[in-house]
Amino acid sequence: MPELPEVETVRRSLSATILGKRIAAVTPHHPKVLRPSVRDAETALRGATFTEIDRVGKLLIIATDKPDLSILIHLKMTGQLIYSHDREIIAGGHSLTHDVVHDHPSKHTRLTIEFEDGGRLFFNDMRLFGYVEAATERRVDAARKKFGPELIDSRLTKDAWYQLLHRRKTSIKAVLLNQTIVAGIGNIYADEMCFAAGVLPHRPAHALSRAECDRLFTHGKRILALAIEERGTTFNHYVDGQGNKGNFLRFLRVYGRGGKPCITCSSILAKKKVAGRGTVYCATCQK
DNA sequence: CCTTGTGTTCTCCG
DNA sequence: CCGGAGAACACAAG
Numbered sequence: 001m002p003e004l005p006e007v008e009t010v011r012r013s014l015s016a017t018i019l020g021k022r023i024a025a026v027t028p029h030h031p032k033v034l035r036p037s038v039r040d041a042e043t044a045l046r047g048a049t050f051t052e053i054d055r056v057g058k059l060l061i062i063a064t065d066k067p068d069l070s071i072l073i074h075l076k077m078t079g080q081l082i083y084s085h086d087r088e089i090i091a092g093g094h095s096l097t098h099d100v101v102h103d104h105p106s107k108h109t110r111l112t113i114e115f116e117d118g119g120r121l122f123f124n125d126m127r128l129f130g131y132v133e134a135a136t137e138r139r140v141d142a143a144r145k146k147f148g149p150e151l152i153d154s155r156l157t158k159d160a161w162y163q164l165l166h167r168r169k170t171s172i173k174a175v176l177l178n179q180t181i182v183a184g185i186g187n188i189y190a191d192e193m194c195f196a197a198g199v200l201p202h203r204p205a206h207a208l209s210r211a212e213c214d215r216l217f218t219h220g221k222r223i224l225a226l227a228i229e230e231r232g233t234t235f236n237h238y239v240d241g242q243g244n245k246g247n248f249l250r251f252l253r254v255y256g257r258g259g260k261p262c263i264t265c266s267s268i269l270a271k272k273k274v275a276g277r278g279t280v281y282c283a284t285c286q287k
Numbered sequence: 288c289c290t291t292g293t294g295t296t297c298t299c300c301g
Numbered sequence: 302c303c304g305g306a307g308a309a310c311a312c313a314a315g
Contacts, residue, residue, distance in 0.1 A: 001291060077291050127313050129292070170307060187291065277291070
């Protein structure tokens with residue numbers, strides 16, 4: 001599942017490949033992926049050049065050189081954005097190589113954006129929850145406003161973090177997953193943060209002590225930073241902008257490990273639904 | 288039946 | 302009766 005570290009990795013990898021390239025053609029392979037409508041988005045995108053890629057939480061915001069046009073992209077659960085360029089090296093009139101980096105479009109490719117230099121950007125999404133949206137500045141501003149601060153934002157202080165959490169009556173897991181309270185955390189990192197902080201995910205947020213909130217703050221920042229460094233977690237579908245898997249899977253201590261022994265105390269990790277999501281935790285290590 | 292991110296809708300409470 | 306919080310539902314495919 002693409003969460004903040006995965007989307008940030010996609011942002012960085014695509015920033016190195018698609019910026020400054022003019023869009024020659026937009027080919028939708030499924031009607032519900034392009035917003036606000038297939039026709040409007042196609043018209044807006046054709047001839048545009050991507051100038052900068054920003055990210056808020058799990059949402060990518062790509063600026064263009066067209067007036068009042070940005071592109072919002074959300075990968076949701078199974079979305080992938082993969083850039084591919086069929087490289088042809090011509091020497092002495094002969095084509096020496098023709099490397100097709102990826103087998104695309106695949107059956108889950110919902111959109112292909114072709115650039116004038118021959119490079120192509122594929123939007124794949126098995127589940128069809130993700131979208132590519134042509135947006136005005138007004139729309140982008142409205143989208144940005146819905147997000148709370150990010151845990152990796154250096155402007156977010158420990159005190160402000162405590163203020164965000166300690167009044168909430170719902171579970172700490174539901175708070176961590178709520179994008180309007182804190183942006184970018186999904187099911188994988190929520191469970192990892194609770195484990196690292198020694199906090200049971202179903203505890204009401206307002207029942208957490210200052211020390212427990214501080215531990216969530218410190219470990220949360222550490223986990224997200226390390227996950228970005230390791231280019232994200234590939235559990236099922238996630239790949240970066242070049243089709244490469246992330247390396248953070250080997251750092252996971254609880255997610256996906258329900259029924260297996262705790263890394264710390266060897267007791268069997270519990271698994272149950274919290275905040276409507278599958279949740280793994282250690283009933284011994286987490287209080 | 289399970290998996291999950293988020294927008295929408297419903298319910299509850301003061 | 303309004304507003305807000307929180308929970309439940311809808312979506313989608315394998």
